[in-house]
Amino acid sequence: MITIDHLTKRYGAQVAVSDVSFSCQPGTVTGFLGPNGAGKSTTLRSLVGLATPTSGTATIAGRRYADLPNAGRQVGVLLDAGAQHAGRTGREVLSLSAMVLGVGPERVDEVLGRVGLAGRPAGKRLGNYSLGMRQRLGLATALLGDPQVLVLDEPANGLDPEGIFWMRGLLRGFADRGGTVLLSSHLLHEIEAVADQLVVISGGRIVAQGSKDELLAGKGTLVRGPDRALLDRALQAAGIAVSPGPEDALLADADALAVGQAVAAAGVVLTELRPAGGEGLEGLFRSLTGHAGAGQQVEEVLA
Missing domain, CATH: 3.40.50.300 (P-loop containing nucleotide triphosphate hydrolases)
Structure with missing residues (x-):
């Protein structure tokens, strides 16, 4: 051990x-x-x-x-x-x-x-x-x-x-x-x-x-929209915690139904709404560290 x-x-x-x-x-x-x-x-x-x-x-x-x-x-x-x-x-x-x-x-x-x-x-x-x-x-x-x-x-x-x-x-x-x-x-x-x-x-x-x-199972809901800042404000105004997701997405700490209802009530346009997860280890790595894997590779040097 x-x-x-x-x-x-x-x-x-x-x-x-x-x-x-x-x-x-x-x-x-x-x-x-x-x-x-x-x-x-x-x-x-x-x-x-x-x-x-x-x-x-x-x-x-x-x-x-x-x-x-x-x-x-x-x-x-x-x-x-x-x-x-x-x-x-x-x-x-x-x-x-x-x-x-x-x-x-x-x-x-x-x-x-x-x-x-x-x-x-x-x-x-x-x-x-x-x-x-x-x-x-x-x-x-x-x-x-x-x-x-x-x-x-x-x-x-x-x-x-x-x-x-x-x-x-x-x-x-x-x-x-x-x-x-x-x-x-x-x-x-x-x-x-x-x-x-x-x-x-x-x-x-x-x-x-x-x-x-x-x-890798992921938690919460991944959302995207043409106006990321507006989407962020709408979710937080509804009491839903938000964190940066992969690329230009947001990760909302709520199920898809609650997120969809909050966004619809605010009149914000969505281009993607789905449960988080399913992007594999590269997606997890990117969301946790802010680094993209080039060809699923991340270089390492002595710290």
């Missing part, structure tokens, strides 16, 4: 994450989403001991990563697939990690086969690997110690469609066997396809979290 409890991280005067709290349960994949500089990478780095929280805690099975005995046997981590010596072969990289973790050479062969790098690819130097091959090797390294928890930052980056489908099955199978997966990705479609739980961060703070089904 992963537990982030009131985590705050400052770099001088800059607050990267502020009072962040969420948990990831065994048997689930949690999708961790946010726009550029939202604080995702800082949170993950704090969780695996690469950054020290200013306050709050980030624990795995109730302990800090640094306090876990032989942490690599309990937690598989992939934060940067390029962070390997380009002159070593894939097998050499895994063999060195296996010695550190105390696992046998047969496990190296097992994970190489599992990620599709057995045979000739295992003998190639990393300098000759494609980005997708590096990602597969990174996943192999994360899986090497047979951990119960996976912490992954952009694991599908560089994978082709077939590779993304393969990775989805790998993560789903890991969780279905009782593992815990925390997955950060800019590929919103893939998060939507594999995640059970969603955590959305924006500006260093959590703006939404819960089950995927619950968050």
